[in-house]
Amino acid sequence: MKKLKTHIYKVDEQTADEVWQAAGDILRKGGLVAFPTETVYGLGANALDEKASAKIYAAKGRPSDNPLIVHIADAHMMDTLARDIPDAAWKLADRFWPGPLTMILKKKAIVPDGTTGGLDTVAIRMPSHPAALKLIQVSGVCIAAPSANTSGRPSPTRAEHVMEDMDGKIDMILDGGEVGIGIESTIVDLTGDVPMILRPGYITKEMLSQAIGAVDTDPAILDENKDENFRPKAPGMKYKHYAPKGDLTLVEGPERKVVEKIRKLTADRLADGCRVGIIATQETQKDYDQGLVISIGSRHDEGEIIHNLYHILREMDRLQVDVIYSESFSEGARGQAIMNRLLKAAGHQVIYV
Ligand code: AMP
Ligand code: MG
Secondary structure (H helix, E strand, C coil): CCCCCCEEEECCCCCCHHHHHHHHHHHHCCCCEEECCCCCCEEEEECCCHHHHHHHHHHHCCCCCCCCEEECCCHHHHHHHEECCCHHHHHHHHHHCCCCEEEEEEECCCCCHHHHCCCCEEEEECCCCHHHHHHHHHHCCCEECCECCCCCCCCCCCHHHHHHHHCCCCCEEEECCCCCCCCCCEEEECCCCCCEEEECCCCCHHHHHHHHCCCEECHHHCCCCCCCCCCCCCHHHHCCCCCCCCEEEEEECCHHHHHHHHHHHHHHHHHCCCCEEEEECCCCHHHCCCCEEEECCCCCCHHHHHHHHHHHHHHHHHCCCCEEEEECCCCCCCHHHHHHHHHHHCCCCEEEC
């Protein structure tokens, strides 16, 4: 791949018009622009230009059967991209857009197969981050954007993370600072009889049910379901994902037992000559006296844990640890969303105590 010069610009309310125009130009001409959203940084291209979306796959090293989410700045754009839109979709758009919810709908012919991985459906989201909305508006294109990381690495929540993975591979990075939420959108499929969550996220099943009634969760993404024959309905959910370079293991159980186990494992690995990282909480941080300890936040603040998750996985890479032990976070309303990412990052290595 030809090396590109990647231009970086800070974006906020003061950003000059020329910067927005330049970013819009790149997208209209089929180039790639990374930009902040409220969930994670996205790697954007014109969703209706097959050649442009192909560049996303090349820059990320993303498998071509893993479809892209199309970002819009106005709910009515759904009509341009999708057909047979059920009432539930309009209700969800009304309730949660702009915001961290992606809907799967039947696609219209205008959406190229290259954007949907050959599927007859399209994933659509209206983000709430002002820079994302502005970019869609000034460019005048629907923006296909997966997370702006190299496939398999933790998703980027800061422009520096995007630089690490994408420098020289894309035309521009818009730096909007740290994102607000920190994990990817909830994905709900509205093409079946009962709406189905294909990826858990900040918007919970309970929140969706309050708006539209019964909602299912794809059985293949629930951790209990390790049957190989269950294939997740979102193609991307089957891939190894979010993985730090060190070997990550989760330890699950009552807090005191978890701390004791991680202390013991850490002592053993250190004796083997390994560099050991520990993902602790504000409450337990002081209980670890060996290893490189990072607090992910308070166990009582799910939002904080979600916000710090990917940055900490990248920090562990920076610290060049060989092994990482992490506490588990399955209890709260968003426990499923957190554990879905951590379990993938750990390649499902869990020790129950
Ligand atoms: P990313 O944008 O990197 O967070 O990944 C997008 C996610 O959306 C992946 O898990 C895809 O498999 C999923 N996705 C995108 N389009 C569709 C679709 N038409 N049907 C099911 N899942 C989809
Ligand atoms: Mg991704």
